[in-house]
Amino acid sequence: MSRARQLFLLRFAVLFAGLVLLQLPFLHADADGGLGFSRGPYTDEGLYSAQVRNAMVTGHLDLAESDGVLKTPLFAVGAWLALEGFGDSMGTLRAAVVLCCGLFLALMASGNGAFSRMLRLAIPLGFLSYFPFHYGHLALAEMPSCIAIVAALFLVHLRLQGAGAWTLAASGLLAFVAYALKVQFVYAAVIPAAAFAVVIALRWLSGMAVPRRAWIDVLASAAIAAAFAALYAVAWVLPNRDLFAAISGQVSGHSSSLADIPRTAIGNVREILRERGVWPLLLLVGLGAVWATREWRASANDPQARLAWIGLMAPPLAWAIVEMHKLSLNYLPSRYVVSLLVAVALLGAAAICTRQRPLFKRPVNLRHAAGLAVLAMAVALNAVLYVKSLRDRRYVIDGVQTALAAEGRWRGKLAMGPWAPTLFWGTGAVTKPIWHGAYNDRNIVARFNPAAIVTEPDQKDSSQALSADGLLLPAQPDLSLRVQSWNLQIYQWPPR
Numbered sequence: 001m002s003r004a005r006q007l008f009l010l011r012f013a014v015l016f017a018g019l020v021l022l023q024l025p026f027l028h029a030d031a032d033g034g035l036g037f038s039r040g041p042y043t044d045e046g047l048y049s050a051q052v053r054n055a056m057v058t059g060h061l062d063l064a065e066s067d068g069v070l071k072t073p074l075f076a077v078g079a080w081l082a083l084e085g086f087g088d089s090m091g092t093l094r095a096a097v098v099l100c101c102g103l104f105l106a107l108m109a110s111g112n113g114a115f116s117r118m119l120r121l122a123i124p125l126g127f128l129s130y131f132p133f134h135y136g137h138l139a140l141a142e143m144p145s146c147i148a149i150v151a152a153l154f155l156v157h158l159r160l161q162g163a164g165a166w167t168l169a170a171s172g173l174l175a176f177v178a179y180a181l182k183v184q185f186v187y188a189a190v191i192p193a194a195a196f197a198v199v200i201a202l203r204w205l206s207g208m209a210v211p212r213r214a215w216i217d218v219l220a221s222a223a224i225a226a227a228f229a230a231l232y233a234v235a236w237v238l239p240n241r242d243l244f245a246a247i248s249g250q251v252s253g254h255s256s257s258l259a260d261i262p263r264t265a266i267g268n269v270r271e272i273l274r275e276r277g278v279w280p281l282l283l284l285v286g287l288g289a290v291w292a293t294r295e296w297r298a299s300a301n302d303p304q305a306r307l308a309w310i311g312l313m314a315p316p317l318a319w320a321i322v323e324m325h326k327l328s329l330n331y332l333p334s335r336y337v338v339s340l341l342v343a344v345a346l347l348g349a350a351a352i353c354t355r356q357r358p359l360f361k362r363p364v365n366l367r368h369a370a371g372l373a374v375l376a377m378a379v380a381l382n383a384v385l386y387v388k389s390l391r392d393r394r395y396v397i398d399g400v401q402t403a404l405a406a407e408g409r410w411r412g413k414l415a416m417g418p419w420a421p422t423l424f425w426g427t428g429a430v431t432k433p434i435w436h437g438a439y440n441d442r443n444i445v446a447r448f449n450p451a452a453i454v455t456e457p458d459q460k461d462s463s464q465a466l467s468a469d470g471l472l473l474p475a476q477p478d479l480s481l482r483v484q485s486w487n488l489q490i491y492q493w494p495p496r
Contacts, residue, residue: 004112011110015123019102022128022386023137027094029393032134033484034277038333039418039461042397042483045090045139046422047433048072052080053088053421054430057412063240065432066439067247073236074180075141089426090401093139101136101147108154114312115157118346118353119150125284125378126345130277130385135338141182142335146342148178149188153315153346156195159217160311168192168217172224180232185339187322189229193221195318202310208303246438254331265327272337277385280378281345287374288351295354309354316346396483401426410451416440417454418461419488424452436465444469445493453491461486 026032031041048068055061063069069076082096083089105127109119126132136143152174159167171192178188196217203210237244256264272278292313299305323340326332352375404410404427411428421431432448434440440448444466455473459466466473477489478496 007112008110011120012106015109015120016102016106019106019123019127020098022133023098023102025390026134026137026393027091027098028398029395030397030483031138032389033392033394034130034275034389035134036334038335039486040333040335041135041138041140042486043418043422043461044335045093046420046425046431047418048075048141049079049083049093049139049425050421050431050433052076053083053425054432056080056084056088057428057430063243067243070240070243070247071184072141072182074177075144075182078144078181079139088428090139090398090422094137097139097144098137101143104147104151108151113157113161114308114353115154115315118312118316118349121352122345122349124382125280125375126342126349128386129280129341129345129382130275130389131334131338131341132345133382133386134389135335140335142338145178145181145185145188146339148174148181149185149191149319149339150342150346152178152188152192153195153319156192156315157311159196160199160314165220168220169224172221172228175225176228176232184336186229187325189225190222191319191322193218193225194322195315196221198314198318198321199310202314206300206306206310208306254329256328256330260330261328264330268327268329268332271332276381278341280381281341281348283374283378283381284348284352285344287371288348291371292351292354312350312354313347316343316350319343320347394484396481397422400479400481404429413451414448415452415454416444416448416450419456419483420452420454423454423488423490434462434465436463436468441465441469444471450493453493455489455491457487457489 035041047066048071051061051063051066051069054065061069078096078100079093082093086092086096105119105123109116109123127136132143132146152171155163155167155171155174159165159171172189175188175192179185196214200210200214200218203214273282292309295305295309299309320340320343323343326336326340329336352371400423404424407427410424413429415424415427415429415431416434418433418435420429421433424431429451432440434444441462444450444453453466453471453473455461455466458464473489473491474495478492479490481488481490
């Protein structure tokens with residue numbers, strides 16, 4: 001075995017083991033309390049897998065009972081494979097996400113090329129920063145979609161280094177995978193073409209000629225993206241057009257008016273910067289901006305160095321630019337922000353890796369030592385937040401799941417409410433959400449005959465759907481619990 005192959009395998013083993021082992025203590029814990037104002041990190045794991053789990057019980061997949069599979073068709077396939085093959089539990093699906101993301105990220109980061117070196121820097125500074133790390137062990141599609149985009153950019157980089165045209169099709173396919181995992185990532189379709197367009201812009205700013213191949217790459221990537229989008233539309237959207245029409249208002253309702261975009265964006269930036277979990281990324285990006293600017297100037301008379309700078313910076317820069325559209329949303333929970341943070345982390349790491357001189361090569365001058373100190377500070381902040389999260393772990397959801405499963409009386413029965421798919425995971429129950437004006441909110445008892453109803457006392461989780469349907473709950477629930485900021489009540493139905 002060649003030394004290069006041995007080094008690749010050693011890097012892969014260390015990176016993969018590190019990425020997985022750091023996540024293991026959180027596989028059964030509640031989502032961390034610092035993930036923001038939304039109940040999404042606590043409810044969505046159950047909601048997005050509920051239809052698949054229901055189908056495992058009933059033998060029938062009902063697309064109309066919720067919007068989970070509709071939004072995440074490829075993730076639903078992966079969830080089914082994991083849960084059917086290794087057992088129906090939240091821990092099983094979380095472990096599958098951790099293993100898959102860790103595997104592909106470690107593979108990409110183990111090579112000798114510039115993009116791999118950039119990823120090896122981005123892992124401790126970005127992927128292990130607070131928000132990407134904590135979404136990395138949840139049974140959600142956010143981090144798998146991010147990894148698919150990273151892989152697409154890896155192939156764009158290879159193309160810029162002279163790889164064949166197959167990389168155009170492969171990068172388009174991986175962008176397609178990103179939004180097939182979750183449709184909210186549909187903007188990923190334009191990222192490969194945008195990266196090639198950024199290359200043209202940077203060459204133009206450098207006063208360099210733009211070769212014909214560069215324009216062909218932009219047009220070919222756009223055509224490939226359009227082809228995959230058409231495939232998605234024909235194979236998935238059009239057959240389910242009525243269901244998609246029903247949820248289309250969810251996205252449009254989050255958008256600001258044109259006049260409000262500046263105010264909304266400024267407000268969102270302020271909220272993001274208040275989070276301690278993003279401070280290590282600010283250090284990374286700040287240092288990267290300084291070093292990348294110096295390297296840009298230093299390469300003014302060195303075309304090869306300038307092309308290397310462009311080839312490394314253009315892909316993550318394109319992603320970060322595309323992600324900026326989210327700042328205009330008037331509803332911006334952390335799960336929407338996590339991909340923006342990953343893109344920013346890649347951009348900062350790429351900026352630092354534009355240095356022609358290795359990070360740890362001696363002798364070290366004062367400016368270089370200061371840069372290393374900034375990076376060390378960013379890693380230390382991530383480590384402090386990791387230790388805090390480790391200390392603050394709670395297991396309320398896992399405890400309720402275990403207790404309900406131990407009762408052994410829920411298999412095949414129906415539990416309803418937005419929290420039901422999470423709390424009744426592993427019991428064998430069929431679970432359905434209730435949302436006023438959206439899903440399962442009319443004649444609840446007569447139509448569905450539930451065996452259990454789960455709700456917050458004020459019914460904010462369902463937008464008061466139970467009260468609007470005329471359903472009167474008993475004065476005392478059969479079980480009360482608290483998950484982070486939310487009080488929950490479970491009622492056996494009909495009441496005893």
